[in-house]
Amino acid sequence: MITQSHAKTPRALTTVLLRELPLVLIFNTVFAALWTAISGSTFAEALLFSQCIGLMCFAVATPTNYIPTVAGKLAYGVVAAVLGVTGGLMLAATLAGYGPTAPFKMSPYGWRLSFGFSTLAFIATFGFFWWQEREQRHKADMAIRAAQAEAARNEAERAAASAQLAALQAQIEPHFLFNTLANLRGLITRDPELARQLLDRLIEWLRATLTASRTASTTLGAEVDLLAAYLEIQRIRMGGRLTVEIDIDPTLRSAMLPPLLMQPLVENAIAHGLEPKPGAVRIRLCAERSGEHLRLSVTDDGLGFGASSSSGAGMGLDNVHARLASHFGSAAHLSIESPPEGGVRAVIHIPLAALPGAPA
Numbered sequence: 001m002i003t004q005s006h007a008k009t010p011r012a013l014t015t016v017l018l019r020e021l022p023l024v025l026i027f028n029t030v031f032a033a034l035w036t037a038i039s040g041s042t043f044a045e046a047l048l049f050s051q052c053i054g055l056m057c058f059a060v061a062t063p064t065n066y067i068p069t070v071a072g073k074l075a076y077g078v079v080a081a082v083l084g085v086t087g088g089l090m091l092a093a094t095l096a097g098y099g100p101t102a103p104f105k106m107s108p109y110g111w112r113l114s115f116g117f118s119t120l121a122f123i124a125t126f127g128f129f130w131w132q133e134r135e136q137r138h139k140a141d142m143a144i145r146a147a148q149a150e151a152a153r154n155e156a157e158r159a160a161a162s163a164q165l166a167a168l169q170a171q172i173e174p175h176f177l178f179n180t181l182a183n184l185r186g187l188i189t190r191d192p193e194l195a196r197q198l199l200d201r202l203i204e205w206l207r208a209t210l211t212a213s214r215t216a217s218t219t220l221g222a223e224v225d226l227l228a229a230y231l232e233i234q235r236i237r238m239g240g241r242l243t244v245e246i247d248i249d250p251t252l253r254s255a256m257l258p259p260l261l262m263q264p265l266v267e268n269a270i271a272h273g274l275e276p277k278p279g280a281v282r283i284r285l286c287a288e289r290s291g292e293h294l295r296l297s298v299t300d301d302g303l304g305f306g307a308s309s310s311s312g313a314g315m316g317l318d319n320v321h322a323r324l325a326s327h328f329g330s331a332a333h334l335s336i337e338s339p340p341e342g343g344v345r346a347v348i349h350i351p352l353a354a355l356p357g358a359p360a
Contacts, residue, residue: 021058027128028054048096053088060084081123176230176267183237198236205229209260219357220287220294221253227266227285234270238281242274245284252287255294255358257350258327264316265298265346273302273344294350294358301343320348328354 032050036043061080067073089103180202187195208226228246235242266283274281284299317334324332332350339345352358 024054024058025051027124045096049089049092052092052095053085056088056091057081057084060087180233180237187236194236198233201229201232201236205233217256217356218259219253220248220255220257220296223257223259223262224248224253224285224287226260227262230263230266231283238275241280242270243280243282245282246286247284248287249289251359252289252294255352255355257355258323261320261323261348262296262298264320265348268316268346269298269300269302269344273300273304277302289352289359290349292352294348294352294355296348296350297345299339299343299345301341304342304344305338317346324348324350 028050029047031054032043032047035041035046035050039046057080060083061077064073064076064080067076086103090100093102094100180198184195184198184202187198205226208222208229224246228244231242231244235244262285266285269283274283282301284297286295286297286299288295317336320334324334328350331354332348335347335349337345337347352360
């Protein structure tokens with residue numbers, strides 16, 4: 001008894017028919033056993049009549065798929081019951097050798113019993129498939145709502161990530177730009193060539209930063225190139241006392257990352273560890289494969305934990321924690337270590353499987 005309103009096309013209707021036919025055959029067999037118990041007829045004859053009536057009802061009920069309203073389905077169901085039961089009785093009587101008119105020659109009691117039982121069986125079967133359709137429709141609606149909720153959650157997460165990125169930009173750019181421009185002004189008259197180098201690096205950094213701020217992801221290679229320009233500016237600003245080491249596995253450069261993920265770590269290392277420390281200082285960026293993870297580290301030999309009088313490191317670290325959680329959940333994490341030789345090491349671990357473009 002096909003009642004699925006979604007089975008509109010011939011292909012869809014054929015799929016529904018093939019799916020429901022085995023159930024109809026099972027129901028017909030159950031009703032044959034019940035009729036055998038009620039009427040005292042043989043099971044073979046009851047099975048013949050039950051299958052013929054059930055399959056005939058199954059066939060005449062098919063147009064129910066194309067009736068849009070519930071009232072129309074019910075009205076047609078009554079007609080289908082009469083047609084299906086009558087036609088099934090005639091077909092079974094013919095196949096049994098009684099002739100197609102034999103059902104009409106039964107006693108009024110026998111006719112009422114046969115027709116009534118068959119009609120009740122039809123109603124029970126029709127009701128089952130109707131209930132099944134409602135359950136399937138309910139599950140489909142729930143799945144759609146769940147998908148919509150997931151899409152809304154993903155959109156909210158993207159909006160939050162964009163807001164975090166904008167906030168990060170607002171934190172990084174003004175302080176850094178003002179200091180760099182102040183240094184540039186002083187170098188113009190004192191060392192024009194160095195001022196030109198600083199300006200070139202600043203333009204390179206601004207161009208890369210603007211590109212990163214407009215995209216949801218970047219490559220590790222682009223992130224490192226951006227940091228290299230940033231650190232070159234800092235090296236010039238700090239009078240050349242800053243040594244920069246960059247060690248990046250070339251096979252990992254195409255791995256996709258959230259933009260400016262390492263920038264707060266590098267900025268913290270400069271502002272809170274290296275810049276306040278007199279004399280020569282060093283910073284090392286490393287990107288390598290550690291088992292099934294990408295390991296990004298920023299190591300400095302600066303003042304170390306608690307030694308700097310400046311504040312604000314926590315905000316940058318909180319930003320990195322939040323953005324890792326937003327993009328990777330609990331699969332990625334940031335840790336802060338104290339190397340034996342002093343300074344600070346910030347390490348990000350991200351599963352390679354979560355990074356498009358990363359080597360398998």
